[in-house]
Amino acid sequence: MRKIKKTIKLKYLTPLEFVAMYTREELKEECFKLEKYAQATIVKIIELISKNDTDKLINIFNKFAPEVGYSYCEEHEIFHEYEKCPFCQLGIRVD
Secondary structure (H helix, E strand, C coil): CCCCCCCCCCCEECHHHHHHHCCCHHHHHHHHHHHHHHCCCHHHHHHHHHCCCCCCCHHHHHHHHHHHCCEEECCCCEEECCCCCHHHHCCCCCC
16 A cells, blocks of 8 residues: 655744845835834844844744734744644644
8 A cells, every 4th residue: 555645835934034034125114113123123133033142032023923924933933824833733842
């Protein structure tokens, strides 16, 4: 008997991908709002992410992400458009 393999493709963004998206010209209004919440420039936000210093940004992510149609999962450090974090639903642990 042949096993059928299913492929599941989960769509998500890392914090760097998510924030970098708002450097695009067509998203400048959203960028302005993100910078206002963070009280920092987009470059400073990217700098904090690249230094793995996201603790200061978690509240900002949780406030801003829903306004642009995303949710932030603190456990997996991802942005997603699902109702619940796909990794949490699948029971994937982060060690």
